[in-house]
Structures are given as C-alpha cells and as structure tokens.
Amino acid sequence: MGRITVLALRVVLCMMFAGSVFIQVVMLSLLGIDLDGADPDVALIRTPLVVLTVLGILALQVAVVCVWGLLTMVRRGTVFSSDAFRLVNIVIGAFAAASLLTVGLGIALAPGEAVAPGVVLLIGGVAVMIAAVALIVLVLRALLAQAVARDTEARQLRTELDEVI
Numbered sequence: 300m301g302r303i304t305v306l307a308l309r310v311v312l313c314m315m316f317a318g319s320v321f322i323q324v325v326m327l328s329l330l331g332i333d334l335d336g337a338d339p340d341v342a343l344i345r346t347p348l349v350v351l352t353v354l355g356i357l358a359l360q361v362a363v364v365c366v367w368g369l370l371t372m373v374r375r376g377t378v379f380s381s382d383a384f385r386l387v388n389i390v391i392g393a394f395a396a397a398s399l400l401t402v403g404l405g406i407a408l409a410p411g412e413a414v415a416p417g418v419v420l421l422i423g424g425v426a427v428m429i430a431a432v433a434l435i436v437l438v439l440r441a442l443l444a445q446a447v448a449r450d451t452e453a454r455q456l457r458t459e460l461d462e463v464i
Contacts, residue, residue: 300374308370315363338413347407351407355397355404359397361390391433391436399426401426402426
C-alpha cells in the first residue's frame with residue numbers, strides 16, 4: 300500500500316471516529332432531551348433508542364481502531380502474521396454486534412404507532428447490509444489465512460534453499 304493511500308485512510312478513520320464521538324456525546328444527548336417532551340408512544344422508545352444507538356456507534360469505533368491497527372501492520376510489513384487475525388476477528392465481531400443491535404433497534408421501534416412500519420423495514424434492511432459486511436470481512440479473513448500460509452511456506456523454502464547453497 301502506498302504512503303498516500305495509508306495517509307488518506309487514516310484521515311478518513313480519524314474523521315469517522317471524531318464524528319462518532321460527536322454523535323454519541325452531543326447528538327444523542329439532544330435526542331434524549333427532545334424525546335422527554337414527546338408523546339407517550341415515543342417516550343417509551345427513548346431509552347432503547349439511545350442505548351442501542353450508543354452501543355452501535357461503539358461497535359463502529361471498535362472496528363475503526365482495529366482497522367487502524369491493521370494499517371499499522373501493513374506499513375510495517377507484518378500484516379501476514381497471526382497477530383492480524385486477532386484484529387480481523389474483532390472487526391467481524393464488531394460488525395456482527397452492530398447488525399444484532401440494529402435488529403434490536405427495529406424490534407424496539409416496531410410496536411406502537413411511534414414509528415411507521417416502513418422505517419422498521421428499512422432498519423431491518425440496514426441490519427442485513429451490516430451482516431453482509433461482517434460476512435465479507437470473514438471471506439477476507441480466509442484470504443488472509445491463505446496468504447499467511449503461503450508466506451510461511453515461502454520462508455521455509457527460502458531457509459531450506461539457503462542451507463543448500
């Protein structure tokens with residue numbers, strides 16, 4: 300990976316992390332205040348909405364931190380090691396958790412008249428898309444495993460060749 304690509308990705312990751320912290324601290328507290336004076340139907344979903352959103356954003360933040368760690372490994376040339384699997388597994392878990400939290404949000408919003416049924420259906424679609432990202436990362440993990448195996452095999456063959464020479 301080129302130096303500019305890594306730098307650009309790090310800038311984007313920093314912006315994502317800063318934006319998610321802003322949403323957690325400012326926007327969700329304002330949302331909680333707005334929902335205090337709302338209809339009784341809307342007031343019932345206040346706590347689940349805020350809690351599930353905070354936890355979903357936390358899952359995103361965990362994934363961002365792990366991708367940062369993987370980027371660091373790429374720059375050092377150590378990404379084809381067993382240490383990378385731990386970070387990739389955490390990313391998969393974060394996306395899976397975010398998908399489940401999104402399903403939970405849809406379930407919390409479904410009863411009553413506070414939210415239109417179409418919105419709940421859209422939230423279900425978002426949950427499926429987030430689960431698809433987790434599955435894509437799982438496939439990429441399998442590719443990483445193959446690359447690590449090939450790298451280990453190549454090192455072993457080089458060692459054997461050096462002994463012969």
